[in-house]
Amino acid sequence: ITGQKIFITWGEHDLTENTVHIVLARLEGAPAGTKGISCFIVPQFLLNADGSLGAENDVKCVSIEHKTGIKASPTCVLSYGDNGGAVGYIIGEENHGMSYMFTMMNQARLGVGLEGLAVAERAFQQALEYSVMRRQGRAPGAPAGESSQIIDHPDVKRMLVTMKSTIEALRRLIYWNAACIDIAAHHPDAAERETASDMAALLTPLSKGWGTDMGVELTGTAIQVHGGMGFIEDTGAAQSLRDARISTIYEGTTGIQAADLAGRKFARDGGAALTALMVDVHTELSAPASGEAETVRLAVLSVLPAYEQAARGFLGAMGQDPRVLGALAVPFLRLSGLVLGGWLQARAARHAATLLGAGRDPDFHRGKLQSARFYAEHLLPQAHGYAALMRGGAAAVTEADAALL
Numbered sequence: 001i002t003g004q005k006i007f008i009t010w011g012e013h014d015l016t017e018n019t020v021h022i023v024l025a026r027l028e029g030a031p032a033g034t035k036g037i038s039c040f041i042v043p044q045f046l047l048n049a050d051g052s053l054g055a056e057n058d059v060k061c062v063s064i065e066h067k068t069g070i071k072a073s074p075t076c077v078l079s080y081g082d083n084g085g086a087v088g089y090i091i092g093e094e095n096h097g098m099s100y101m102f103t104m105m106n107q108a109r110l111g112v113g114l115e116g117l118a119v120a121e122r123a124f125q126q127a128l129e130y131s132v133m134r135r136q137g138r139a140p141g142a143p144a145g146e147s148s149q150i151i152d153h154p155d156v157k158r159m160l161v162t163m164k165s166t167i168e169a170l171r172r173l174i175y176w177n178a179a180c181i182d183i184a185a186h187h188p189d190a191a192e193r194e195t196a197s198d199m200a201a202l203l204t205p206l207s208k209g210w211g212t213d214m215g216v217e218l219t220g221t222a223i224q225v226h227g228g229m230g231f232i233e234d235t236g237a238a239q240s241l242r243d244a245r246i247s248t249i250y251e252g253t254t255g256i257q258a259a260d261l262a263g264r265k266f267a268r269d270g271g272a273a274l275t276a277l278m279v280d281v282h283t284e285l286s287a288p289a290s291g292e293a294e295t296v297r298l299a300v301l302s303v304l305p306a307y308e309q310a311a312r313g314f315l316g317a318m319g320q321d322p323r324v325l326g327a328l329a330v331p332f333l334r335l336s337g338l339v340l341g342g343w344l345q346a347r348a349a350r351h352a353a354t355l356l357g358a359g360r361d362p363d364f365h366r367g368k369l370q371s372a373r374f375y376a377e378h379l380l381p382q383a384h385g386y387a388a389l390m391r392g393g394a395a396a397v398t399e400a401d402a403a404l405l
Helices: 097-133 154-186 190-231 237-248 254-267 272-285 291-320 323-357 362-379 382-392 394-398
Strands: 003-009 020-026 037-043 045-047 053-056 059-064 075-080
Touching: 003 020, 020 097, 037 045, 037 097, 097 154, 097 190, 097 237, 154 190, 154 323, 154 362, 190 237, 190 254, 190 272, 190 323, 254 272, 254 291, 254 323, 272 291, 272 323, 291 323, 291 362, 291 382, 323 362, 323 382, 323 394
Parallel strands: none
Antiparallel strands: 003 075, 020 037, 045 053, 059 075
């Protein structure tokens, strides 16, 4: 195998005896395009007949990329075949490399979505701690002559609750996604496995795309909570933003995830999987709740018609003009994340209210209700804006003149 690969994370290191690369390459005479790509194992060291490490393979790290963030994770340029060719072992059949690679990439996409969540959670914890420690100005209602903790200022509190409620919705989405993958692999009933597999396929690009977008947005919010100190390296707030920024690019950009969600997962089955999910959502939300949980339930019910109408219109428009997919896929992903996140918050609120009524961990469950209510009243209304955009926003993209940019 000859050629060069860039952006290979941990492409060469000494933490293991042998680094095994999974490489896409084209055999001589293979068909053009992705249909001619095969998948190979290329080890750093070849093995002897007895399984021991043998000669070093012809693959070398020739440079380390200088990145914006995650600098503790080296990203390498690898050169294959500078001295005659690296030995590679084909995986499966010739020319099926892309389908094999997607098996690994689907797991990686969920992992990168989790990365967006994890960095956002770290940034939230930093911002929350700073907001309690830092005193500045006098919050409304505070005693005269005293500076207040900045968490007592309503705008700072708004930013913190925005972070917390979005993170909680996203965490539930990713857990649900992971559970579907496990059920699809291990459930004894074939019909259950198929249903879970369809749902995992729908959720994976959403977990990755919405999760990483929110990771970048929320780490930026954390810097804002810190004020000027957030822009100084000493606090660590800026590192979270830099580290999160690559996640929207890893394993396919947000646009690629959105196109996968809209084109391969939504349009390909005529919207059947999403329609089935919406039936479950309506059924679950049909039962009244109480208190704040009822507020959240009604808020989610209020956006479902706009979401479903936007999805149907999007499906029809894609059938008439293929450019609509690229023009509206990302707004559709954002809209889907907001609405499904709201549904998951409604489920959590109902559960929290039940446990609170039973006297279980009152502060924890009041916090969950508070978070769900904020999501319903401050974040979920954005879904109406995205739905309006879905109804008429494609032309502003497809008719835009590139020469005027």
